[in-house]
Amino acid sequence: MNIQAQERPWFIASLVIALLISLPIFAVVYLAFFPDENAWPHLLNTVLPSYLLNTIILMAGVGFLTLAIGTGSAWLVVTYDFPGKRWLSWALLLPFAVPAYVVAYVYTDVLEYAGPVQTGLRALFSWESSQDYWFPEIRSMGGAILMMSLVLYPYIYMLARSAFLEQSISLYRIARSLGSSPLQFFYRVSLPIARPALAVGLALVLMETLNDFGTVDYFAVRTLTAGLYDTWLNMGNLGGAAQIAVLMVVVVIILISLERYSRRQQKQFNSRNPGAPIPSIKLTGKYAYGASALAFTPVLFGFIIPFMVLANYAVRYFEISWSNEFLTYALNSFSLASMAAIITLILGLILAYSKRMNKNKATRFFVGFSSLGYAVPGAVLAIGIIIPFAALDNFVDGLMREYFQFSTGLILSGTAFAIVFSYSVRFLAVASGSIESSLDKITPNMDMASRSMGHSHLSTLIRVHIPMIRRGALTAMLVVFVDCLKELPATLILRPFNFETLATQVYQFASDELLEQSALSALVIVLVGIIPVVLLDKSINKKQL
Amino acid sequence: MQLYKSLIFTTTCLILTLFTNSAYSSEVNVYSYRQPFLIQPIFDAFTRESGIDVNVVFAKKGLSERLKREGRNSPADLIFTVDIGRLIDVVNKDLVQGTSSTTLSNNIPSQYRDPEGKWFGLTTRTRSIYVSKERANLADIQRYEDLSNPAWKGRICTRSGKHPYNLALIASMIAHHGEEKATNWLKGVKANLARKPQGNDRAQVKAIKEGVCDISLGNNYYYGKMLNNPDQVEWANAVHITFPNQADRGTHVNISGMALTKHAPNKANAIKLMEFLSKKLAQKMYSEQNFEYPVNPSVEPSGLLQSWGNFKSDILPLSEVANLRKQAAKLVDRIGFDE
Incomplete structure (x- = not known):
């Protein structure tokens, strides 16, 4: 391995980051070596095959649906002009602010037997009871796929849209002059070019799906995650649970490698920022309204309906849910999420940039390894963090007690730092993936030019790359921020005493199927989640126009 | 850029110091598998009576692992669960200590507590x-x-x-x-x-x-x-x-219960809270607000519970x-x- 002196700091930085981030994963692997009993004979003989099958069906379903909704709507708002396009183009991001389990809860409420839809149908057709008609069961595999797709598609939409926006107008002109229609341009040019971004988005969606517990638990869809918690909590076998977690990580590694392998020989660069955006085609008449309706559908089901249901509850249960601590919860959520967003952004930049410079296998491996945290279910990750943190704390304490007769107690464990660390481990993949896909599109000529003018790597990164990938980086930060706001299991397990965030507050009630009593907190998560969506979207658009 | 960096750094430091472990003398720390909104009013009553603050971390998973890894430095004094399984779990993992309080053994029938005082039922x-x-x-x-x-x-x-x-x-x-x-x-x-x-x-x-x-x-x-x-x-x-x-x-019947952690730093306060919870006022509150049956035989279940009839368990x-x-x-x- 030959690393030049100037690149060495970057190499070392990525090594250090990878080591830190993978600490909890190593802890989980370590646990997997010490199961209380061998869980596999029992699991393999009984439930594991169906857990695995359910997981695969769920991932395939959500993957397909989110790709269709995300790419389709991004293409629509970038390529065409239709009524409401301006606000729809950011409104399509809104479902991202709604946690999946909240959507699941809301739709169960709306669609179940006693809900307004079925009650209305019964009144309309004068049916007496559930025996008189057929209605799809929302608490099912199909329901879970639908619910998760409704809130996860923005990952793909967001990345696809920036990718489409970044595409050069010259490509479009060439394609059109060679006689391709806008649709053909989409299939033959836009989509292949956007593929790295779509792949990143899809990978995020699939990892979120793999590790969702709230929705599948509520809908009684037994996936690997369910098996993991069952082995841990009901069979008291944490080691066995860690083994399942390792299996899940392996699934993710396979997914990521497949994607990388499939585009191993592709290289894509935008030679420069596109001078002007690709002109959008103005639709008229029924086409225009059709397009509006199409783009509006995901917003309606992924955001407006859940929002209205929550708002309705929030008003009706206002007295129960309103408390003075409200601002504190919001502040806690905000500070944790923004710290984590900044940290992951910086770490992600270092990793992605060092990968760009050092094309060696080791760097690639480090960067790949640092994104595995996203694949580990939150609660397991939390245990993976407790282990090294508590070990370090107790080690320091032991030393101090021995030499200075003084106890330092726990320094890192049970602090907000542990939570921020867990967010960084979990969501670094989001930041580095999206930064990487933006960086990939900048031609190395830029680097060479800047370097030949005597700028260091750092200076090149700050003066050349960061301004060019600003859009991708902002997107990355936004995603991490909102993800952190919604994160639950790790926050619950790692938090200090009397420490509530909006999400933990919602969970307290929602976990007892009393969401209506915490609808206000849920609503605030959603509203707070909207603010960065609006702000960042504005800044993306400003640069674009 | 420079300004941004220092700004971010300062805020980070500030917030981190705000959130780090801080200890008060008159307090008791609880790891709870049970939602705090169900027990908060009872804790509040305890604080009013004794002047001891009750600090809570609630999670449905992972608290016993946290307790185990924190070891002798764990701030937790008590662990609360909503079923016997988790309670025996922490006993088997050697995370708790026995306590012999006459108040507790008088108030809680032997069927609903460990002979060595390693766990106690609060409600059935x-x-x-x-x-x-x-x-x-x-x-x-x-x-x-x-x-x-x-x-x-x-x-x-x-x-x-x-x-x-x-x-x-x-x-x-x-x-x-x-x-x-x-x-x-x-x-x-x-x-x-x-x-x-x-x-x-x-x-x-x-x-x-x-x-x-x-x-x-x-x-x-x-x-x-x-x-x-x-x-x-x-x-x-x-x-x-x-x-x-x-x-x-x-x-x-199942129980909701509690156990004293092995390295409880505020042991005296913790036992006070345990005793308080086994007494009339707290037992009544459990029964009236959460509709659970008191373990303490001298406390009548709430009127609503009684209206459902007596039963043998x-x-x-x-x-x-x-x-x-x-x-x-x-x-x-x-x-x-x-x-």
């Missing part, structure tokens, strides 16, 4: 059978064993067989009848289910109201909660709450139920109860 809750007022005859469903009667085919609803409350019930069936009979019983129940196990206990009563099924399993306090919720009262009104097996061994030691939990979980998998 029955695993009741809810029966539709319209579509089922109370006389036909007197025992848990009746749930496997083919007459109920397609008429029973329940939450996941893997839920701790159901696991405890299944464990008690294994204890009373042996694994083989318990297996056949559970298969019979599975064959009678109206739908795949889902939702919580309350959702099953709702399903009875909606005509999906006629019989469900559920803890008693949900009945009280539904009666007190204007949106849910009609679900509760659609059913009778029953206490099974009155003619023989008695109704299966199964005296099978809870530690036995806890020890059979894993076997019960495997049984649930083997017969595919949740599929």
Whole structure:
């Protein structure tokens, strides 16, 4: 391995980051070596095959649906002009602010037997009871796929849209002059070019799906995650649970490698920022309204309906849910999420940039390894963090007690730092993936030019790359921020005493199927989640126009 | 850029210092598997009486692992659970210490505490059978064993067989009848289910109201909660709450409970809180606000609870139920109860 002196700091930085981030994963692997009993004979003989099958069906379903909704709507708002396009183009991001389990809860409420839809149908057709008609069961595999797709598609939409926006107008002109229609341009040019971004988005969606517990638990869809918690909590076998977690990580590694392998020989660069955006085609008449309706559908089901249901509850249960601590919860959520967003952004930049410079296998491996945290279910990750943190704390304490007769107690464990660390481990993949896909599109000529003018790597990164990938980086930060706001299991397990965030507050009630009593907190998560969506979207658009 | 960096750095440092561990002298720290909104009023009453603050971390998973890894430096004094399984778990992992308080042993019957004082029950809750007022005859469903009667085919609803409350019930069936009979019983129940196990206990009563099924399993306090919720009262009104097996061994009960951690830094305060919770005021609050039965025999259950009638509870030691939990979980998998 030959690393030049100037690149060495970057190499070392990525090594250090990878080591830190993978600490909890190593802890989980370590646990997997010490199961209380061998869980596999029992699991393999009984439930594991169906857990695995359910997981695969769920991932395939959500993957397909989110790709269709995300790419389709991004293409629509970038390529065409239709009524409401301006606000729809950011409104399509809104479902991202709604946690999946909240959507699941809301739709169960709306669609179940006693809900307004079925009650209305019964009144309309004068049916007496559930025996008189057929209605799809929302608490099912199909329901879970639908619910998760409704809130996860923005990952793909967001990345696809920036990718489409970044595409050069010259490509479009060439394609059109060679006689391709806008649709053909989409299939033959836009989509292949956007593929790295779509792949990143899809990978995020699939990892979120793999590790969702709230929705599948509520809908009684037994996936690997369910098996993991069952082995841990009901069979008291944490080691066995860690083994399942390792299996899940392996699934993710396979997914990521497949994607990388499939585009191993592709290289894509935008030679420069596109001078002007690709002109959008103005639709008229029924086409225009059709397009509006199409783009509006995901917003309606992924955001407006859940929002209205929550708002309705929030008003009706206002007295129960309103408390003075409200601002504190919001502040806690905000500070944790923004710290984590900044940290992951910086770490992600270092990793992605060092990968760009050092094309060696080791760097690639480090960067790949640092994104595995996203694949580990939150609660397991939390245990993976407790282990090294508590070990370090107790080690320091032991030393101090021995030499200075003084106890330092726990320094890192049970602090907000542990939570921020867990967010960084979990969501670094989001930041580095999206930064990487933006960086990939900048031609190395830029680097060479800047370097030949005597700028260091750092200076090149700050003066050349960061301004060019600003859009991708902002997107990355936004995603991490909102993800952190919604994160639950790790926050619950790692938090200090009397420490509530909006999400933990919602969970307290929602976990007892009393969401209506915490609808206000849920609503605030959603509203707070909207603010960065609006702000960042504005800044993306400003640069674009 | 420079400005940005220093700004970010300062805020980060500031917020981190705000959040780091801080200790007060007059406090007691609780790791709770139970939602704080259910116990906060009782803790508040304790603070008013004693001047001792109660700090809580609530999570449904992972607290015992946290306690274990924090070791002798753990700030936690007490651990609260909502079922016997988790309680015995922390005892088996050697995370707790025994305590011998006469107040506790006077207030809590020996059946609901560890002989060495390593765990204490605070309230009991029955695993009741809810029966539709319209579509089922109370006389036909007197025992848990009746749930496997083919007459109920397609008429029973329940939450996941893997839920701790159901696991405890299944464990008690294994204890009373042996694994083989318990297996056949559970298969019979599975064959009678109206739908795949889902939702919580309350959702099953709702399903009875909606005509999906006629019989469900559920803890008693949900009945009280539904009666007190204007949106849910009609679900509760659609059913009778029953206490099974009155003619023989008695109704299966579980406990919510507490244990003193091994390295409790505020041990004296913790024992004060434990004693407080076993006394009249706290026991009354549990009964009146959460609709659970007091463990303290000198405290009457709330009027609402009494209106549901007296019952005899199964005296099978809870530690036995806890020890059979894993076997019960495997049984649930083997017969595919949740599929």
